[in-house]
Amino acid sequence: MNADWSVKTKVASELARRAGKAILEVYASRFTVRFKGPDDPVTDADLRAQEVIVEGLSRAFPEDGIVSEESPVSDEARRRPGVWYVDPLDGTGEFVAHTGEFSVIIGLLEEGLPKLGVIYRPIEDVLYTGVRDETAWITRGNDHRRTWVSAAALPTQLRFAVSRSHRHPLIDTIKARLGEVKEIPYGSVGAKIGLLISGEADAYVEPSHTIRASGMSAGRKRFCEEPAAL
Numbered sequence: 660m661n662a663d664w665s666v667k668t669k670v671a672s673e674l675a676r677r678a679g680k681a682i683l684e685v686y687a688s689r690f691t692v693r694f695k696g697p698d699d700p701v702t703d704a705d706l707r708a709q710e711v712i713v714e715g716l717s718r719a720f721p722e723d724g725i726v727s728e729e730s731p732v733s734d735e736a737r738r739r740p741g742v743w744y745v746d747p748l749d750g751t752g753e754f755v756a757h758t759g760e761f762s763v764i765i766g767l768l769e770e771g772l773p774k775l776g777v778i779y780r781p782i783e784d785v786l787y788t789g790v791r792d793e794t795a796w797i798t799r800g801n802d803h804r805r806t807w808v809s810a811a812a813l814p815t816q817l818r819f820a821v822s823r824s825h826r827h828p829l830i831d832t833i834k835a836r837l838g839e840v841k842e843i844p845y846g847s848v849g850a851k852i853g854l855l856i857s858g859e860a861d862a863y864v865e866p867s868h869t870i871r872a873s874g875m876s877a878g879r880k881r882f883c884e885e886p887a888a889l
Contacts, residue, residue, distance in 0.1 A: 671743075752824060759846075818859070821863075848865070
């Protein structure tokens with residue numbers, strides 16, 4: 660990893676950990692839940708984590724734009740060559756339900772391409788980091804190791820990470836095409852990506868309006884625009 664990416668990864672990782680600490684302080688208290696919209700909760704943990712990350716990124720990389728979930732969208736920020744995208748508390752619903760399956764997500768785009776990503780799981784104190792075209796890493800305490808995509812080659816060997824809170828018919832369509840696969844219901848997006856990175860799941864299906872389906876198997880990635888492609 661070159662020096663520039665090493666610095667950016669280190670800063671993003673440290674900020675994710677600091678945000679995680681702020682989140683856990685609220686998690687251990689009697690916190691208030693507010694709603695930005697239907698099924699869209701927000702807590703002091705979201706806001707405190709955002710403050711830590713946004714202030715830290717602004718100080719370290721003043722030339723970059725920052726887009727964070729709990730802030731108004733800034734067109735000016737998104738026009739910068741480098742843009743940090745922040746979800747200070749991914750899985751607020753899981754946080755409120757005290758499942759522990761929430762995470763901090765920080766990503767960097769440069770010239771429209773994803774370049775760097777950091778996910779931190781505060782409850783487990785596990786950090787996932789990756790740089791485009793370079794190795795991804797998992798850090799648990801003093802254990803720092805490289806990651807690999809799944810080696811599962813047969814559809815019946817696949818373990819699917821799926822949402823714990825909602826189910827889309829596309830998941831059943833995929834299972835019908837592939838045969839019997841094991842489902843792993845889990846919380847936030849970052850937490851499910853962590854299952855992929857750590858080898859605890861082989862594929863993650865997210866049938867949203869922006870991503871129809873995605874997965875990793877046998878060292879390959881596949882993105883499908885329509886369910887019929889499956």
